[in-house]
Amino acid sequence: MGSPAPAAWSHQPSGIPNDGDIAYEPMRDRSDTYTSDAPGRGRSDTFSDEPPRYYDPSGTQSPPLANDHSRHVSQPTPFHENDFLLSDRSGAPTVEHKGPPPPFFRRGVLFFTATRKRVFTRLLPLILLLVGILAIAIGVPIALSQKGDSNPSDNNDNNNDDGTPIAVAANLLSTPVGSPDADDYDNTPRLIFAHYMLITPPPDHNYNPDIAAAQAAGIDAFAINYGGVNINPTTLQAELRNFYDACADHGFSAFISIDATSTTASGDQIKPEEAADLFNMFAGHPAQLKYRDAALFSSFQTTDTPWNWRDDVLTNLNTSVHLLPGTLTTDGDAAFNRSEADGAAGYFSWIHHFEDPHSEASIDASFAAIRNSTEHSPSGGTKDGKLKWMAPLAPWFYKNLGAHWATHQGPQMFLPRALDLLRRKPDYLQLVTWNDYGESTYFGPVNSNLTALCSGCYYGHLDHSGFLEMLKPIFRAYRKGDVDVTFDADDNDKENVWMYYRPHRAATGTVGTRPDAWDILQDKVYIVTFVAEDDTMITLTAKDGAGTKVKEQKMKVMKGLTVVQADWAKGNQTIMATRGEKTVVKAKTGPSIMDAPDRNGYNGNVVVV
Template sequence: MKLLLALAATASVVFPSVQAAKEVFAHVIVGNVRALDNADWEDNIKLAQEAKIDAFVLNIAAQDESNEASLQTIFQAAENLGFKLFFSFDYKAQGAWPKEAVIDHITRFGASPAYFKADGEKPLVSTFEGPENARDWTEIKTTTNSFFVPDWSSQGPEAAAGLADGVADGLFSFDAWPTGDTNITTKSDLEYQAALGERAYMMAVSPWFYTNLPDFNKNWLWRGDELWDTRWTQVMEIQPDFVEILTWNDYGESHYIGPVREKELGLFQTAPINYVDNMSHDGWRKFLPFYIEQYKTGAAPAKFEEGVAAYYRTAPALACENGGTTGNNEDFGEVEEAPEGFNEDAVFYAALLTSDEGATVTVRIGETELTGAFTTVPASGAGTAGIYQGSVPFGGNSGDIVVSVSRDGQVVATAEGGKPLGATCEFDIQNWNAVAV
């Protein structure tokens, strides 16, 4: 969920501090994975390791009967592959977690070598909301010796930082998407850092947001154009203690970066359309090793393979009815608008290059070849190593999308293989999700 700016004054208290760890995590909805087996989880973990992700954050809902079996499978796979995991207790999906159940989960699974320890000692624990239960965490922390970084975004940073006499060792903000048709800023990140002082800040990074699930009363989008790469650039500016990617597998909100498996898509059985099937987001993992090393070290990696990634929606915005989807959501204090102007009818691309000198971009849509340009360069400037971005409008074209970067007449890298761009919608209503290759 998005941050609700409900700032409140807090009493003067002494807060704990944390040594900056610079770790990157990916949020996993455990309720979506009940059909996955050990082989599926080993595949998930290997993909995360290739992307240089440090751990999965396991979002678990209270009362979900599938939790135990799923957690046993996930932890076994993580132990086998030397990967890390930690819990995010979800206080909204199926109600609040009983204090005793939280202690039990941290105690049992925290003993696993796969459980992530902050500073190598304290089990890291987060939440999705649950500020009403903030005082439970005084006893939970004492009993489990845990390091507590909840998402209490609904309270705003100042109020959340002061809950239960400052029980949180840090805060995670779910504010990962912009409002309206403009790009996201770092305003709320700076507010969190100011409210937290020396305590830990966990910053959210997400590539997209679109949901249309009537069973959950959800049907809106937030702007996704340039969001992924813009947000990673902001990570370099903010230098948070932790980064959490939203998400690995939240298909219902279209911000997954993990693989799409049919056995995880049961929630679309009652949705108007399956807006995730054959809509790969694998391209958003392509440059994670570069971004993560840059975040951790403060400098671009000395060695990397040049490449290009691209993303786009699969039909023009006006190709069919918008499905009742709104841009923005009034539940978050936003003015709802027509969604057609939020995301451009364009193919977006990002190229990881040693330099843009002599580099050209070609975007082929069907039989039409278009010339692109780099409109955003690395912070270090043109001619340096880093990620260069740009876009090309659909221009009334349709067909397979191929984005190529060449230098001095030789192809450096190509992005292709995604779902084609159609002149009309695949379904009766618009699919506002994107393909990333």
């Protein structure tokens, strides 16, 4: 309806219904006369005074209508059914069609040959109808989309609930804890280890899940801490062999880290001949990690041992050894000055939880500087003229076993320090630890044995496995010798967001029940993001037990790896990441933050979600 007539018709189209009682207004013969006094016509024609007739499809004409001059302008004109003429705009005939005209053609001709006013009045409703249809077609899908995907859109507004603009959060990684300049040092291969406490065996003494998890995370070997308090050497040696055998079954590596602070049930400390026997026992094991055919061994010690490594241990070995004793010294130069006397290939520096982040970075720099120099000739089978430095990396520190202390470094001790270590380029990187739950330094899964043994203990139930997930891009950069951590979709990087926090306020309880350095702890939620694009929206929501929102915080983060902090709010914590209408990381919820601990006393440990 409403289409212009074609240039010519040769026949009546089939399938067109007869309109019977509908009056049409056919084109008139140019000999007819018509006089119009209707307002707005703007023209005067002549038209026969013969009363109009209706066209009857049966072939006969209806009786003439009574003359009604008040409506003769809009009434149909006489129609001669055998003389239907098509004309162009000049009036010249083009095609003569004998027989009744097609109904839809008659309507089109009348519609487009009417006056401008009639055209406007007829087109206006059609235009309004089309506009309405178009508005519905566009508006309904948008409304349905907004209704069906409310979470992403709600979390990507430009303003917070209080109307303040959502800002890009400050990245803790933007301010280096140490020197921003990278050391000019080339060392390969760069290996990654995890410190494993043998005195805390997994459920059913099944090491397979831990080994598989370490392999999947990109760890090269376990540094097995042999020792502890009130140990039974015979039982512990059997456990050590079980562990070595499991590593060999998985094609994984291990090496012994003698705990020089160990004591037996009778209070005796480990003796140098015991250390030598252990080294000889496992140096040839298929799982033993070797550096250029020299078996790697290490130690944990808080002070100097009462015996000398070279004279009392190494001389009693029947194999070459790549020895890196542990040290808690804060002076790298002083440590490396002992290398020749100890017969050491280098040193393993431990975390100094009592130092602030910048002091810790200075300690790392001192070890890197002396390692970089050529003042010391290496011992212990390095064969390449370079001393080695094994640097530690811990996610958190809190202990309430006898001593009660918390870390002085807060979130800076983990990822900010990890980036600083990329610039210092240690030869080996050791995660401390995989499973030392008593000091809250564990990267590995929660041990269900401990949870069953002490369900209310601070180390028995708080998951840390997210810390290990955060390290994947850092491990990649470390192996390549890069100092920047980037998102690499070609390396199958997946966008993710984590958060970690303590379960109750630092000022819980009285001063006497709080740990050392409790006043340094911050009541914050630390958020770690690893995303592919800038301006990714992070939404952190706290809800009470009834599900009522207590506080919601929104912030934008830039692409790559970031660490930001958010204010605390009591209740269950839920975090998600969105970008535009897309949900980048689905919402995940962690345990509640409370005013007071719901377990056995003060808890300075963190949970990772």
